Amino acid sequence: MSLRAWLAVLFLLCTCFARSAIAEQPLTDDAATIDLRSAEAAPAGWDSQTPPAAGWVPVTLMDFWDSRWPHHDGVVWYRLRWNQPGNGKPVGLLVDYASMAYALYVNGSLIYRDPQLVEPLSRSWIRPHYFLLDQPVLRSGSNELMIRVSGLSAYQPGLGTVTVGNPERVLALARRSEFVRYGIHWFDECVGAVFGGLFFILWLLRRQDSYYGWYALSTLFSSLYTLNFIVSSPWPFDSSDAWQGLNVAWWFAASVTFGIFLLRYVGVQWRRFERGMLVLAASLLVLALFFPRVAGPYRDVGVLLGALTYYAAMLGFIGYTLWRPRADYYALAASLLIPIAVSVRDLLLYLSIIHGDNMWMAATSPLTIMGMGFALAYRFAVAMRRAENYGVELEREVGAATRALTETMGREHGLALNNARITERLNLVRDLHDGFGGSLLGAIGTLEDPRRRQEPAQVVAVLKELRDDLRLVIDTTTHEQDTHLGGQIAPLRHRWSQRLEAADIDSRWSVEGVDQLNLGAMRVLELLRFLQEALTNVLKHSRASQVHVRIHCEDDKLSVDVRDDGLGFVPNAAETRGAGLPSLRARATRLGASLCVASSPGDGTHLSFIAPIAPQP
Amino acid sequence: MASTGDHIAFDRVLIVEDDARTQRRLAQVLLELVGSIDNIAVADSVASAKTMVSSSAPNLALVDIGLPDGNGLELISWIDQHHGDTITVAISAWGHEEVVLAALRSGAVGYLMKERDDAELVAALHSVRRGGALIDPLIARRILAFVQLSPTEPFTPTLSAQAQKRNEAALSERESEILQFVAQGFSNREIADLTGLSRFTIEGYTKSIYRKLAVRSRTAAVFEAKSMGLL
Numbered sequence: 053m054s055l056r057a058w059l060a061v062l063f064l065l066c067t068c069f070a071r072s073a074i075a076e077q078p079l080t081d082d083a084a085t086i087d088l089r090s091a092e093a094a095p096a097g098w099d100s101q102t103p104p105a106a107g108w109v110p111v112t113l114m115d116f117w118d119s120r121w122p123h124h125d126g127v128v129w130y131r132l133r134w135n136q137p138g139n140g141k142p143v144g145l146l147v148d149y150a151s152m153a154y155a156l157y158v159n160g161s162l163i164y165r166d167p168q169l170v171e172p173l174s175r176s177w178i179r180p181h182y183f184l185l186d187q188p189v190l191r192s193g194s195n196e197l198m199i200r201v202s203g204l205s206a207y208q209p210g211l212g213t214v215t216v217g218n219p220e221r222v223l224a225l226a227r228r229s230e231f232v233r234y235g236i237h238w239f240d241e242c243v244g245a246v247f248g249g250l251f252f253i254l255w256l257l258r259r260q261d262s263y264y265g266w267y268a269l270s271t272l273f274s275s276l277y278t279l280n281f282i283v284s285s286p287w288p289f290d291s292s293d294a295w296q297g298l299n300v301a302w303w304f305a306a307s308v309t310f311g312i313f314l315l316r317y318v319g320v321q322w323r324r325f326e327r328g329m330l331v332l333a334a335s336l337l338v339l340a341l342f343f344p345r346v347a348g349p350y351r352d353v354g355v356l357l358g359a360l361t362y363y364a365a366m367l368g369f370i371g372y373t374l375w376r377p378r379a380d381y382y383a384l385a386a387s388l389l390i391p392i393a394v395s396v397r398d399l400l401l402y403l404s405i406i407h408g409d410n411m412w413m414a415a416t417s418p419l420t421i422m423g424m425g426f427a428l429a430y431r432f433a434v435a436m437r438r439a440e441n442y443g444v445e446l447e448r449e450v451g452a453a454t455r456a457l458t459e460t461m462g463r464e465h466g467l468a469l470n471n472a473r474i475t476e477r478l479n480l481v482r483d484l485h486d487g488f489g490g491s492l493l494g495a496i497g498t499l500e501d502p503r504r505r506q507e508p509a510q511v512v513a514v515l516k517e518l519r520d521d522l523r524l525v526i527d528t529t530t531h532e533q534d535t536h537l538g539g540q541i542a543p544l545r546h547r548w549s550q551r552l553e554a555a556d557i558d559s560r561w562s563v564e565g566v567d568q569l570n571l572g573a574m575r576v577l578e579l580l581r582f583l584q585e586a587l588t589n590v591l592k593h594s595r596a597s598q599v600h601v602r603i604h605c606e607d608d609k610l611s612v613d614v615r616d617d618g619l620g621f622v623p624n625a626a627e628t629r630g631a632g633l634p635s636l637r638a639r640a641t642r643l644g645a646s647l648c649v650a651s652s653p654g655d656g657t658h659l660s661f662i663a664p665i666a667p668q669p
Numbered sequence: 670m671a672s673t674g675d676h677i678a679f680d681r682v683l684i685v686e687d688d689a690r691t692q693r694r695l696a697q698v699l700l701e702l703v704g705s706i707d708n709i710a711v712a713d714s715v716a717s718a719k720t721m722v723s724s725s726a727p728n729l730a731l732v733d734i735g736l737p738d739g740n741g742l743e744l745i746s747w748i749d750q751h752h753g754d755t756i757t758v759a760i761s762a763w764g765h766e767e768v769v770l771a772a773l774r775s776g777a778v779g780y781l782m783k784e785r786d787d788a789e790l791v792a793a794l795h796s797v798r799r800g801g802a803l804i805d806p807l808i809a810r811r812i813l814a815f816v817q818l819s820p821t822e823p824f825t826p827t828l829s830a831q832a833q834k835r836n837e838a839a840l841s842e843r844e845s846e847i848l849q850f851v852a853q854g855f856s857n858r859e860i861a862d863l864t865g866l867s868r869f870t871i872e873g874y875t876k877s878i879y880r881k882l883a884v885r886s887r888t889a890a891v892f893e894a895k896s897m898g899l900l
Contacts (some may be wrong), residue, residue, distance in 0.1 A: 519784055526763065527807075542806035542854030549856030554788050561854070 078135035079143070085217025085225070088132045088197070089113045093120075093211075096127040098170050103129045103198055114149065116210035123205050127169075130199040130211050138192030143185050144222025148229055149212030150201050151177035152292060157198035161189045169202045172286030172295070179234040179284070182226035184219055204292055206349040236415050237281035243418040244275045247425045254432070263316035267428060270313050271421070273306035289344075297340030297347025300354035305333040307358040311365035317384065317427075318372055329361070352403065359399055366392055380430045387423020390416050476573040477529070483577065488521055513592075520584055523547075528577045537566035540576050541583075541603065548587050555591055558598045565605035575643060575667065579612070582639040586614040586659055589632050594618025594657060610643075610663045617656040676798050677756070679703045681727040684711045685718040685744065686760065687737050691783060695731055695760070698790045702798055715739035722752055729797070731781065733760045734768055742768075742775045749776025749883065758797060766807045770815070773879050774886035779803040801872020802879050809851035812882060816840055844878050847871060 077086050093115060094107040108131065109120070117128050136143065147156060153166035153174035163183055166174035203209025215222055248271030255264035280299045289295045308329040315322060336354050340347040347354075366388040373381040394412045438445075495514045498504075527543050545561055552559040571579065583601065590599050596618030604611050633649065636659065640647035645661035679702050686692045696709050703709060710725065712718035715738050722730065730748060734741040745757045759772035759780040769780045779802045781790050793803045840848070843864075850860045861868040 516786070523763075523784065538853060539806075539810070542810075542852060545854030546806050546851070546856065549854075549859070550789060550792065551786075553856065553858065554792055559856075561859070563854070 077133075079137055079217060081137070082139065082141060083218050083221070085144075085215055085221050086134060088134060088214040088216065090132070091115070091211070092131045093117065094129050094131075095121050095124055096129055098126045098202070100127045100129070100200070103131065103200075113214065114210065114212040116208055117203070118205040118209055121205070124209075125204045125206075126202070128201050128203065128209070128211075130197075130201060132197040132199070132214055134195055134197075134216055136190060136192055136195050140187065140192075142187075142219055143190060143216050144219035144226075145183040145185050145197075146180055146215040146222050146226045146229070147183070147199065147212075148180045148215070149177055149210075150199060151203050151207065151209050151211075153202045154211075155200040156181075156183070157200070158185060158189050159191055159196055160198075163189070166202075168286055169200070171291050172289055173202055173204070173292050175284045175286060175292075175295075178281055180226050180229040182223055185216075206351075207292060207296060232415075234282065237278055240417050241275055241278050241282060243421050244271050244278065247421050248272055248275065251425075251428060254428075263313055264428065266309050266313035266316055267424065270306050270309035273302050273309055274417075276302040277306055291344055291348070293348025294340060294344035295348075296351050297344045297354075298337070300347065300351040300358070301333065301336040301340045304336050304354050304358040304361070307361035307365070308333045311361055314365050314369045314384075318369070318376075318381070332357075355399075359395070362395065363392070380427045380434070383430060384424060384427035387420050387427065390423070391420045472572075479574045483574070484525060487577075487581075488518070488525055491518055491521060517588065520588070521581065524577060524580045524584060528573050528580065537569040537571055537576065537579075537603075537605070538563065541566070541580070544580050544583060545601075548584075552587070552591065552599060557590065557596055560598070560600045562600070562602040562604070564603070566603060566610075569605050569610070569665065571610075571665070572667065578639050578642050579610075582612070582636060582643070583614065585632055585636055585639070590614070590616045590618065590657075594620075596656065605665065608665045610665055611660070612663070613658065613660040615656065615658045615660075620651045620653045620655045620657050622651075622653060677728060677800060679728050679798055680708050681725055681729075682709050683718065683721055683725070683727040683730040683755075684709060685713075685715075685730060685736065685741070686711070686733040687713045687735075688733075691733070691760075694783075694787070695790075698787055698794065699731075701791055702794055713737070715741075715744045718744055719747065722748055722755060726752060727755055730755055730757045731760050732757055732772075732777070734772065735761075742771050745772055745777050746775040756797065758794075766811050769808055770811050773808070773812075773882050776883045778876050778879050796872050799869055799872060800876065801869060802876035803872075804851050804875045804878075806852050806854050809848045812878065813845070813848050813852060815882070816845070816885075840878060840881060844874055844881075847874050848878065851875075 077088060077090070079086055089112055091111050091113055092108040093111045094104045094109070095117070096104050111120075111130075113130075113132075115130070117124060121128075145158075147154070153169050153176045155165040155169060156163045163185075164181065166176045168174040197214065199211060199214075201209065201211055215225055248268045251264045251271070252268035255261065255268055258264065277299060279302075280295075286292065286295060289298070308326075311329070312326050315326070336347070369381075369388060370385045373385040394416045398412055495518060498514065499511055524544070528540065541563060545563070549559050549561070587599070587601070590596055594616045596616035599614065599616040602611070602613040602615075637647045640661040640663070643661070643663040644667070645663035648660045649657070650660075651657040679699075682699055682703050684692055684695050684699070686695060692711050692713075696706065696711070699709055700706060710721055710727065712721050713736075715736050718730070718732070718736075721727075732741045732745050732748075736744070741759065745759060748755050748757050757777045759769065759777045760783065761768055761772075761780060762783045772780055779793065779797055781793055781803075785793075796803055846864065847860060850863060855863070857868045857871050860866075860871050864871070866874075
């Protein structure tokens with residue numbers, strides 16, 4: 053408080069220079085008003101009933117005696133004089149500020165007295181008082197005002213300017229002053245109560261949005277603090293210390309809950325820090341209730357703590373808004389800029405670093421409350437809108453997720469398909485070694501056999517068989533895109549239709565249920581080889597006039613029949629048909645079936661098997 | 670369209686083939702159709718083939734796709750444009766359908782595969798002489814895919830000449846139907862049974878499909894060239 057001491061010295065100096073100004077100020081005409089700034093003051097005890105005879109010093113109003121008589125708790129008498137013209141008209145009198153309680157005497161007559169002139173003191177300072185003076189109390193010529201002020205050095209004790217003059221004009225001044233210092237606080241209190249109550253209800257219904265609750269709590273404490281400006285009775289406290297101590301506790305609690313509100317608003321929880329601050333606020337409350345004589349006089353500590361908390365919270369929030377901009381953050385941050393600016397001024401006023409008769413915070417605080425209310429309501433509206441759009445959003449997100457899933461699955465399916473193809477191709481390459489290569493080696497072996505001289509026609513026949521086999525391998529390998537059996541059989545069917553026709557053999561084909569069938573390249577090749585070998589036999593050996601090829605797919609079974617009306621043979625004397633039959637059997641076996649051969653001489657040949665569509669393990 | 674059994678006269682036939690053995694084989698196969706070996710001329714390069722086509726205007730030219738001094742496809746295209754009366758048939762070893770399709774689009778009315786038996790080649794050439802063309806399922810499927818990839822515009826009187834030409838090149842319903850059957854491996858006789866047409870008519874349809882394919886390719890090429898500012 054060294055600043056205050058320094059200011060006190062400055063004040064004393066000023067009053068010294070102003071000494072010559074202490075004189076009877078005259079009221080010049082009916083319409084005029086004068087502000088009585090020159091007065092004399094004398095300290096006295098709590099029980100002083102009459103002005104003291106001695107100890108008067110000249111002072112300039114507004115006067116705070118704590119700078120002149122530090123630690124003087126009790127009564128100070130103020131004496132003011134003015135010169136009244138003798139026109140017999142009444143005058144208005146305005147006592148703007150007297151802290152805390154006072155009694156007013158005009159020319160020795162008691163005009164007004166607060167209910168409590170000893171502790172607990174009435175809280176008269178909160179509003180100005182207007183009086184109408186008339187004869188016989190009012191005299192022509194010199195009039196003397198005696199104002200007995202009861203105050204406590206800790207709470208800015210003293211007397212403000214007193215105004216006398218034209219009753220209407222003084223009354224107008226009084227009303228204006230009352231509105232500014234008193235009415236606005238009531239307004240403030242009402243707005244706070246409405247908004248606090250509103251969001252308290254909202255919080256009751258939506259506990260998960262805890263910032264509503266913290267906002268309501270902060271508003272509640274803020275309202276309790278504002279009572280300081282609108283309650284004139286000391287009730288229920290037995291001392292001004294208790295009242296002031298508690299008031300500061302409310303202030304600090306409001307600042308802490310406000311800080312927590314802002315933290316919650318941006319979705320942050322600092323549990324340990326918040327608990328610490330709340331404990332501190334509770335301790336201030338306990339201190340005020342049980343040790344008011346400490347809490348009251350040292351209230352500035354609590355006020356500073358609260359102010360620091362407020363500033364830290366507000367500046368922190370503004371910083372956060374700049375870092376993570378959002379529409380409702382901007383609204384809230386803007387509503388916080390007002391109190392930051394105004395509160396700096398008010399705090400300085402409160403700490404008596406600058407002087408004035410009114411704290412602006414009260415006038416602007418409804419704006420702040422409304423701004424915060426707007427931010428909360430905005431957020432609420434956004435949440436509502438989101439809830440309303442939830443269905444649409446859900447649908448869209450599900451759609452997007454489904455698309456992504458489809459894409460992924462499609463990709464994976466493609467990969468799997470590719471892998472399958474690569475595997476098939478490797479199998480086909482292996483088959484070129486084992487199958488075609490084997491046939492080639494067999495053919496070479498046969499042709500090189502020194503015991504049998506080969507006819508050129510036989511050599512050609514062997515080579516043509518190899519050629520036909522190679523054709524099948526090529527068709528199966530190069531037309532992987534035709535994955536269904538219908539397409540894969542078509543070239544063979546076409547070629548053999550032509551060949552059989554050229555040989556005057558009527559071929560009939562019945563291919564059914566294979567358009568969607570996918571056997572895999574290896575099994576298809578096996579089937580095509582089976583058909584080719586069977587038809588080769590028909591072409592070469594059967595002397596048939598008709599051949600019927602039937603490939604039916606039904607119920608997971610693939611049935612294959614090749615029936616001719618040719619010579620036929622004795623099945624057990626298999627060698628009569630060359631090496632063809634064992635090869636056909638082997639192919640049927642590899643397809644998971646066993647070949648059924650029905651033939652008798654002169655009655656044609658019927659080859660058939662039924663293979664499972666799913667590959668055998 | 671000569672599709673009703675009247676034979677095209679094969680009195681001047683040209684074989685464009687650089688391999689002597691294949692030349693002999695083809696000449697042997699052709700002999701049955703043309704009657705005399707004197708009617709068969711042989712060229713072993715694109716350049717000599719062009720000269721011979723210009724001088725003797727053959728009815729039929731068998732063109733090997735792989736020639737020493739140029740591409741058989743180019744020769745087929747040249748013959749189609751400069752000597753429209755000469756029927757060209759492509760020859761290839763194993764008949765990769767990309768090559769076959771390119772030959773058909775260049776103007777060939779068919780293709781012979783060297784891997785086939787002589788009897789099959791003779792049958793194919795008989796079909797050509799009857800005014801038809803040969804086709805197999807893989808080629809049919811490729812043509813169907815190709816046609817589906819380039820949809821035709823609906824006919825309007827203000828259509829540009831080019832678009833009209835393209836429209837002319839659109840396959841008729843009957844032609845697509847036949848292609849579908851071929852793609853499934855049906856023989857010409859089976860298709861004839863199914864459609865109630867004669868098998869010779871079906872061979873004629875095949876030829877007409879190839880013609881349209883060539884027209885489409887040409888108009889597509891012109892269209893592309895125009896859109897690229899080359900024409």
